[in-house]
Amino acid sequence: MEEILDIFNDKLEIIGQDTRTNVHKKGLLHQVVHCWAIEDSKDGRFVYMQQRAEFKDFPLLFDIAVGGHIDAGEIVEDAMLREIKEEIGLDLKLQDLKYEGTIVRDTSSGDFLDKEICRIFTYTSHKAIKFNPGIEVKKMIKIREKEFIDVFLNKKEGLYIINLDDNSEEYKTKKDFCMFGREYETILKNRQ
Numbered sequence: 001m002e003e004i005l006d007i008f009n010d011k012l013e014i015i016g017q018d019t020r021t022n023v024h025k026k027g028l029l030h031q032v033v034h035c036w037a038i039e040d041s042k043d044g045r046f047v048y049m050q051q052r053a054e055f056k057d058f059p060l061l062f063d064i065a066v067g068g069h070i071d072a073g074e075i076v077e078d079a080m081l082r083e084i085k086e087e088i089g090l091d092l093k094l095q096d097l098k099y100e101g102t103i104v105r106d107t108s109s110g111d112f113l114d115k116e117i118c119r120i121f122t123y124t125s126h127k128a129i130k131f132n133p134g135i136e137v138k139k140m141i142k143i144r145e146k147e148f149i150d151v152f153l154n155k156k157e158g159l160y161i162i163n164l165d166d167n168s169e170e171y172k173t174k175k176d177f178c179m180f181g182r183e184y185e186t187i188l189k190n191r192q
Helices: 020-026 076-088 145-152 181-191
Strands: 004-008 014-019 029-041 044-052 062-064 066-069 097-106 115-125 137-144 158-163 169-173
Touching: 004 020, 014 020, 029 062, 029 076, 029 097, 044 145, 062 066, 066 076, 076 115, 076 137, 097 181, 115 181, 137 145, 145 158
Parallel strands: 029 115
Antiparallel strands: 004 014, 004 029, 029 044, 029 066, 044 062, 044 137, 097 115, 137 158, 158 169
16 A cells, blocks of 8 residues: 655645655655764764665665655654654664754655755764664765764765775765755754
8 A cells, every 4th residue: 555645835745645656756845853973982082874775766775764755644753763764674763853944845756756855864873883784775874073073074085985895994975965955954963
């Protein structure tokens, strides 16, 4: 059964519901949750990201640790905890998260119309995080926070990712990442 999502007007008021397919076909404003996973440990500060599975929209690009749609009538916090469990396999409580705010954005690309109200959270751990990714995630990586800031705030072209499977490092450029500039700026500026 296809997901049913609440749709909103420009005043962020619910005006009805529609299927996920129609929401993206018609460019209807809808809600999503995002969670940034951050390590702040004796080994340094890192941003964790997922590599999206081949069958997802924006296949194989690196993206925030968790992102997903909020079902019609679902409470934002419940959706966030559900998506964290589904995508990266962590069983967190609301008090483990920090609410960072809301961004309204349009990340439409071609025929995929994506107008979202993003409810943004962070999860910070003082040790390395052990993930158990679901089927929507190809793999998890981490990036040194300084390199992440250099690329997404200071306009450098590339950085090294650390593969969590084997701790190997690979050089990647901006084209390998989903480009959610305003959100990157919000989270990173709050961390500096």
